[in-house]
Amino acid sequence: MIHRVASVLLRIVPVLILVSVGTAILTELVPGDPAVAVVGAEATPEQYAAVRESLGLDRSWFARYFDWLGGLLHGDLGRTLVPPVQDVATLIASRLPVTLEIAVLSVLLALAIAVPVGTWSAYRYGQVFDRVASGVSFAVISLPSFLLALIMIYFAVFRPEWVKVALLAACSVAVLVLVGATLGSRGARVTANSRRTIRLFALGVAVAGIALAVILPDFPRQGFARIGDTGLAENLRTVLLPVLVLGVAEGAQLTRLLRSDMATTLNDDFVLSARARGMPLRHILIKEALRPSTFSLVTVAGISFGRLLGGTVIVETIFRLPGMGTLIVDSVAKKEFMVLQAAVLVVAALYVLVNALVDISYLYLDPRTRHVRV
Template identity: 50%
Template structure:
């Protein structure tokens, strides 16, 4: 396994080289002069020439790329071109943990919701739950991330009472539906039916009232770091809405993908044999069927995590979060700070390829046939 891990790790080096090469030369092709962008249009030709010499912009493009790549291998990504000309490594060190937390929280939320929902939908295919799940996932896929972020900010920040009352009403509706369902299924057993009705209704209403009573107030903008005085609680409170906005689309995609794979797996002979032997349903679904059905999900989750790390700029802009997205786009692209763009893209690419490497290695655990091969 270590030999396979090493071989695949070596294969990632050319990918990173091509990413740095493409980023550097594409930035060089962008119209405009960075020296003019820094000094302004009123700068004298002498000042522009001196700054170009200081930044090395008057050197050949290949020489500039080689100097930057050599420094990057030593951990030096240069300095920002904008005042106060901070180190790019320091800027990334301050922004990257925020983006990683948002992406990881969004992915975990998506998996936490999508996996049980997909398993139950596959087990009860064409039932009311399955149809409601299909409708919900189709609706979530059609909602862009920026719109989801704006809606979450509007309802959970500016209209929290509306959400509380809607949650309370939904809880009572679900409790009523559970009572009706229990009456239809166990109507011939009076004692059992009464217990199921009361227990189900009490559980749902109690959980809804707890959500209604303890629903937190989320901040509109800003981000509280874990190392801040407020601690982990304030950090999670400030990160929840942005992460949930990122998770909504992933929930829909993960659910639909895993549901289709689970339906196919549940028709396999070994699954039918396990059910014929009287194995518990939870064991058949969560152990025997989920593991071989999760190949596509693991692949998509790895790709989604890499994409979320590099694509949080919209959510970070809406919630005013100083993450990697805002750093690369707002400071790097908009203000013309090309050293920030080069360093940011390199770091994001490194994480992306490492995540894909972890996905490849995870196949060895999921399928023993790959290990033997």
């Protein structure tokens, strides 16, 4: 197992080298001149030439890349070319926590939605709860992220009273659908212990909905508050809407994926055997069926997390978030070689690391993979 983990981690190095070389080549192909951003569009050709020489832009991309690589090996990511001049490491350090926080919270929210909803939809496959959950998931998936963001801004910022009423109504409907679908036509197959669990879950949903409706804060239209400057509560208030936009969209896709995989797993022989032995519903769903159904879920969640680390430019622009996405786009527009190279490398390193952790997680999810030679 140690050999498998080490081999997975060693794959990160060549990937990062290829990413850095590819970024340097693609940056060279992007039209534009940083000298124009430095001295303005009205400067003379001689001034442009002097700026290019002072910044080292008159050298080949190959030479500039190896200079950057040498600095990277010494822990120096360079300085920005366009004023205000600052260390690239400082610039990324101010942007990366924003993207990391939003990505982590969005994926956690997506999993918090997908696991219970996808699990119960698979168990009640084709019935009321499954049809409602599938319809809502399809509707969310078909909405573009910018449209979902604008809808949430309209209701959460400008019509918060509507949100509270809708939240209470949705919780009431969810509880009625959940209890009715469970204790209805197939109630005879649900044990008394399972019915008690379902009632407690329904009660928890109702209490959570009422609590959210009561304590729902006023959301800002745009901006980001850092924890060190304003505290955790204000920080969460500013990131909640972007997290909801991204988390709900990702959660809808993960719900569909888990529902499909788990519906197949519930018909496997070992699950049918557990049912025949009279195992409680909670044990069958969580202990028997959920774990072997999470391979695709974990894989796609890791990919989604890596994609969010690259920054969702549209959402960041709508909410005016100083994240990595807008930093990379601005760097491309200004042809900031140092910033773009470092930003892409950091995102790629985190992305590859996350996917390596996903590969390692397979060793826990399926013990049979521990004996596979790579």
